[in-house]
Amino acid sequence: METGEVLVIDLFAGPGGLGEGISSVTHTNGNKPFQIGVSVEKEPSAHKTLTTRAFYRKIKELDSGLEDYFNYVRGKLTRDEIFELYPQQAQEAFYETLEEPRALGEDNELIHTRIRELLTTHQGPKIVIGGPPCQAYSLAGRSRNAGIKDYKAEDDHRNFLYKEYLKVLSIAQPDVFVMENVRGILSAKLNGKVMFPQILEDLRDPGLVTEVSDVAKYRVFSLVVEASDPNDPQYLDSSDFLIRSEKYGIPQARHRVILLGVRQDIDRVPDTIQPMEQSVSVEQVLSDLPPLRSGLSKQKDIQKDWEEQVQINANKLKNILKSRFDREAVDNLNLEPMLGLERQSSRFLELEHNIPAHIQNWYLDNHPGCVLNHATRGHMTSDLLRYAYSAAFTKLSGGISPKARDYPLELAPAHENWDSGAHADRFRTQAANKCATTVTSHISKDGHYFIHYDPQQCRSLTVREAARLQTFPDNYLFEGTRTQQYVQVGNAVPPYLAQQIGSVVMVLLESNYAGA
Incomplete structure (x- = not known):
């Protein structure tokens, strides 16, 4: 034809x-x-x-x-x-x-x-x-x-x-x-x-x-x-x-x-x-994108404050995780905040790609030389700790995201149904070594089901990361507000x-x- x-x-x-x-x-x-x-x-x-x-x-x-x-x-x-x-x-x-x-x-x-x-x-x-x-x-x-x-x-x-x-x-x-x-x-x-x-x-x-x-x-x-x-x-x-x-x-x-x-x-x-x-796997298609920090919601968003909060959380998490995982493995896990991270970046790092050969050209052909739709949302400081815990737990367990029962009492959110089993997956990390769970339009709500696998970044996925999981080429621009972009990607x-x-x-x- x-x-x-x-x-x-x-x-x-x-x-x-x-x-x-x-x-x-x-x-x-x-x-x-x-x-x-x-x-x-x-x-x-x-x-x-x-x-x-x-x-x-x-x-x-x-x-x-x-x-x-x-x-x-x-x-x-x-x-x-x-x-x-x-x-x-x-x-x-x-x-x-x-x-x-x-x-x-x-x-x-x-x-x-x-x-x-x-x-x-x-x-x-x-x-x-x-x-x-x-x-x-x-x-x-x-x-x-x-x-x-x-x-x-x-x-x-x-x-x-x-x-x-x-x-x-x-x-x-x-x-x-x-x-x-x-x-x-x-x-x-x-x-x-x-x-x-x-x-x-x-x-x-x-x-x-x-x-x-x-x-x-x-x-x-x-x-x-x-x-x-x-x-x-x-x-x-x-x-x-x-x-x-x-x-x-x-x-x-x-x-x-x-x-x-x-x-x-x-x-x-x-x-x-x-x-x-x-x-x-998730890591294969996301690892070459620029690392970002999450924003701080409910308060003034200042990079230094984010770094200090993540540092405080890192110290707490070490002790919490040692009660469940091998102490040496926990000591070897880097939970320190990455310094100088921005909330959005269009900078294409051109790192060595881990994207499998069969799909690499699909993502990267006609590449614009920058990263589109790659900006983070804000999170409450209490959720920063839960996100870091979830990501660290997932990494230490070999790819199993924690359920509600796996959270210590001090990390439990103030939800009446937290212990009911109805919200067992309220926080879910997308494991680096596995394929992602279904990207849905719910990602536009709060990001709790779509936590980035890197505990040092303490955040949910960006629109571009969700688009990578959906196999949209890197030159595909999503128009509208960030919330609208998430909905578009989730429904596609x-x-x-x-x-x-x-x-x-x-x-x-x-x-x-x-x-x-």
């Missing part, structure tokens, strides 16, 4: 993780066959990130395009100034992202009209990608909903946003669709009935739900388990559709349901993505996983059209 032959319609796009991965797939002839025609996103900061990235893709091959983009992310050019340098590409980027935030279900007339416009000018293969928002399906979301008086799942519009996906399938009738969602979709119930089998049936025949005639039907495949019958791909267990990202080169235990739909007239069976021999699909899925789709389409 030649460059630009495959039209991509990206729904519920977020900051663009799924689109980034699929659009980066490269054919052996050097062409990139997937071209994003439209990306739909309603959250303003994510939409801004999405538009910036669309603009980057359009200028990076132009003379001075990369250099000007780097000047923008380094703060030497404003967003308006760089758009003025490339007015045509800026216009195309805004066109791609529908000029402003748009929501399926609310802006359907505009969105559907745009999709139809694209279909009239594109005669080649096309794919629809995206995952309907998952708050109502997620286990955490269902727990929150259970606490809402008179909550009824059948009245929650979020349970039915996938039907907006079906409407687009009915309009575009793509060769292939990729639909992503949280693990909780497998067990979510409506009126006491598990929803997932019905969702599968709806995706196999979208026209039946949308009441549109002459709509193509689809076979729905797992990307990790081969179908026993390619012509009728029924799977023994719904968990066959679950992708465990850490098995596929992602430094994070992110388990997501991803469905691959293939139009029935395409007589081809997709490959599965292949597991990688070695997992990728890992782009490197999306690239592997895109490669499967490319092989499938090439095989089909070559044999047509």
Whole structure:
């Protein structure tokens, strides 16, 4: 297939993780066959990130395009100034992202009209990608909903946003669709009935739900388990559709349901993505980023005060840890504060990278020579001690983050439920020698679940560190406030996983059209 032959319609796009991965797939002839025609996103900061990235893709091959983009992310050019340098590409980027935030279900007339416009000018293969928002399906979301008086799942519009996906399938009738969602979709119930089998049936025949005639039907495949019958791909267990990202080169235990739909007239069976021999650890993808100190909240933030507090904590921690771990190991553990640390740094240290070879270029190609979105949040002084304890405990235990029961009484926070077992993981260190736990949008709240493995830094992860765990390239700029950036990263699909899925789709389409 030649460059630009495959039209991509990206729904519920977020900051663009799924689109980034699929659009980066490269054919052996050097062409990139997937071209994003439209990306739909309603959250303003994510939409801004999405538009910036669309603009980057359009200028990076132009003379001075990369250099000007780097000047923008380094703060030497404003967003308006760089758009003025490339007015045509800026216009195309805004066109791609529908000029402003748009929501399926609310802006359907505009969105559907745009999709139809694209279909009239594109005669080649096309794919629809995206995952309907998952708050109502997620286990955490269902727990929150259970606490809402008179909550009824059948009245929650979020349970039915996938039907907006079906409407687009009915309009575009793509060769292939990729639909992503949280693990909780497998067990979510409506009126006491598990929803997932019905969702599968709806995706196999979208026209039946949308009441549109002459709509193509689809076979729905797992990307990790081969179908026993390619012509009728029924799977023994719904968990066959679950992708465990850490098995596929992602430094994070992110388990997501991803469905691959293939139009029935395409007589081809997709490959599965292949597991990688070695997992990728947190330290491998974070160790080359500049060390930072946390801020001090609830008081004036002064570097010297932070250093003094961490020093006081170090002395306390030595005694606390010796009651549990080998005294010599504790004595050899450096808990002293790193002096002179800043709260944010764009300085790319260019240390020797520990990033595994299979993913190093993915992160570092077209590197801006600086680190983006790398700034810390503030923490209370009492939490500095808990963070240092958690990180030190995790290091001394070989990678086991302490539970609530592992904290001495003097470090217990003043929470009524601390000893109940309900908050056993309230503080969680991301162990250096393991893949991370799932990066979620909760990282925007307080960072307690995402403590950096280095006890000398006493802090939670930055947006850039979370983005590394999600496999966003280093030149990917997240727009908006820091809180908004965390939410974007936490809600995204890992782009490197999306690239592997895109490669499967490319092989499938090439095989089909070559044999047509």
